[in-house]
Amino acid sequence: MTVDVIIIGGGPSGCAAALGLNRLGYKVVLCDQAKFPRDKVCGEFISPAADPILKRLGVLNRIEALSPKRLKGVAISSYEGEEIVIDYPQLPGMDARPTSLSVPRYELDAIFVEQVKQVGVEVREQHKVTDFLFAEGRVTGVRGWDENKTSFTLKAPLVIDAGGRNALSLKKMDLKKESAENTKIAMAAHWQGAKIADDYCYMHISRPGYTGISSVGKDRSNLVLVVNRQSMHGEKPDTFYLDAVMQNCHRRKILQDAECIESVRAIESLAFSVKPVTCGGLLLVGDAMGFIDPFTGEGIYLSLRSSEIAVEVADKAFKKTDWSNEVLKDYEVRRKQEFDKKFLLSRIFQKLIYSRFFCDRVVRALQRKPELAETLVGVIGDLSPAQTAVSLKFLLRLMSA
Numbered sequence: 001m002t003v004d005v006i007i008i009g010g011g012p013s014g015c016a017a018a019l020g021l022n023r024l025g026y027k028v029v030l031c032d033q034a035k036f037p038r039d040k041v042c043g044e045f046i047s048p049a050a051d052p053i054l055k056r057l058g059v060l061n062r063i064e065a066l067s068p069k070r071l072k073g074v075a076i077s078s079y080e081g082e083e084i085v086i087d088y089p090q091l092p093g094m095d096a097r098p099t100s101l102s103v104p105r106y107e108l109d110a111i112f113v114e115q116v117k118q119v120g121v122e123v124r125e126q127h128k129v130t131d132f133l134f135a136e137g138r139v140t141g142v143r144g145w146d147e148n149k150t151s152f153t154l155k156a157p158l159v160i161d162a163g164g165r166n167a168l169s170l171k172k173m174d175l176k177k178e179s180a181e182n183t184k185i186a187m188a189a190h191w192q193g194a195k196i197a198d199d200y201c202y203m204h205i206s207r208p209g210y211t212g213i214s215s216v217g218k219d220r221s222n223l224v225l226v227v228n229r230q231s232m233h234g235e236k237p238d239t240f241y242l243d244a245v246m247q248n249c250h251r252r253k254i255l256q257d258a259e260c261i262e263s264v265r266a267i268e269s270l271a272f273s274v275k276p277v278t279c280g281g282l283l284l285v286g287d288a289m290g291f292i293d294p295f296t297g298e299g300i301y302l303s304l305r306s307s308e309i310a311v312e313v314a315d316k317a318f319k320k321t322d323w324s325n326e327v328l329k330d331y332e333v334r335r336k337q338e339f340d341k342k343f344l345l346s347r348i349f350q351k352l353i354y355s356r357f358f359c360d361r362v363v364r365a366l367q368r369k370p371e372l373a374e375t376l377v378g379v380i381g382d383l384s385p386a387q388t389a390v391s392l393k394f395l396l397r398l399m400s401a
């Protein structure tokens with residue numbers, strides 16, 4: 001079978017690419033090894049800047065129909081001491097302060113896949129792509145196995161790999177770069193009965209790591225813990241997670257009458273970057289293009305935006321009937337322009353939060369200068385460009401506070 005575009009992965013990035021290309025009239029097949037609905041370890045809150053993209057993709061109404069939680073901003077505590085609550089800023093042209101959706105991935109990703117099916121894209125669930133087809137040095141299709149272990153082959157001038165952090169391209173083309181210091185592990189579970197004071201994402205930074213807690217509706221909250229693997233001393237994630245979570249006084253207060261209602265799921269080697277693709281016929285979107293750390297919680301927004309850019313570049317390639325790396329590398333350039341500063345900010349946060357000295361001081365400075373706090377949360381929420389906070393001017397204002 002030959003189509004215009006094959007998409008590997010039906011997470012937010014794969015579905016966004018499928019919906020964008022379908023709207024432009026391209027024939028798309030999307031393969032995912034999973035059967036939906038499927039779950040995913042995630043903080044489950046989506047940057048407020050994603051709302052317009054979700055609307056463009058036609059999924060916002062479906063999400064709103066679930067009456068989801070909407071968060072007003074972020075609350076940060078530093079090493080059980082200083083605390084600050086920061087609302088997303090109301091920027092010029094906005095009617096009100098923006099909010100961020102907080103939706104279980106089990107529901108969100110199922111909505112995405114349903115929408116892709118509804119617009120007429122062929123979705124092949126339980127289809128695992130295991131290899132690429134090549135001709136004249138560029139990718140021209142994929143092969144894999146379906147749920148009956150029957151092999152399949154699909155051909156297309158363009159393949160979009162939206163396979164997430166373990167995407168096929170990363171393995172087959174050796175594109176993943178992981179630093180030796182990358183020993184972070186994330187553990188997540190849903191809770192019932194948590195006493196969450198208000199609609200914020202609560203980030204508690206303390207030893208052995210940090211947590212993000214937010215309500216995901218219907219008396220359910222999601223709690224993600226991120227620590228260095230070494231601090232686990234070989235303990236099992238379930239017992240370690242519950243112990244570590246209760247070590248923090250703010251979390252104990254929130255969770256005193258709460259119950260962890262599922263087994264803890266863990267993800268290792270959190271951060272990685274990705275070398276540029278060197279062959280034609282292939283684009284990487286979403287987590288497949290690299291992942292820093294969930295502290296600033298914007299992976300879904302970045303995934304959706306990367307797919308929007310990929311769709312524009314793919315459209316240009318089709319118009320030129322040229323899917324060579326020369327044409328497709330425009331995606332890499334645009335993606336870097338848009339995201340590099342954001343990735344830098346995320347790296348700065350990584351240094352900052354693991355030092356009590358700096359973390360306390362920054363939280364105190366933000367308490368004194370609420371306008372700086374709002375600027376920072378505006379950038380984290382992808383409402384303002386990253387250079388607003390990644391600048392000497394911002395740093396000097398922070399230091400003077």
Ligand SMILES: Cc1cc2nc3c(=O)[nH]c(=O)nc-3n(C[C@H](O)[C@H](O)[C@H](O)COP(=O)(O)OP(=O)(O)OC[C@H]3O[C@@H](n4cnc5c(N)ncnc54)[C@H](O)[C@@H]3O)c2cc1C
Pocket residue numbers: 008009010011012013014031032033034040041042043044045046047127128129130162163164165166167168186187188224267285286287288294297298299300301303
């Ligand atoms: C601990 C943690 C907390 C996070 N918290 C947040 C948060 O609060 N907010 C936020 O915005 N982001 C958060 N993120 C990031 C977010 O989860 C990701 O950025 C997002 O899921 C990326 O979407 P994606 O579509 O690229 O990949 P995924 O959602 O991972 O989807 C990839 C899909 O590809 C399929 N697939 C993979 N390989 C193949 C193959 N070979 N053949 C067929 N199918 C395949 C998989 O089955 C999967 O369905 C967090 C991440 C982590 C690890």
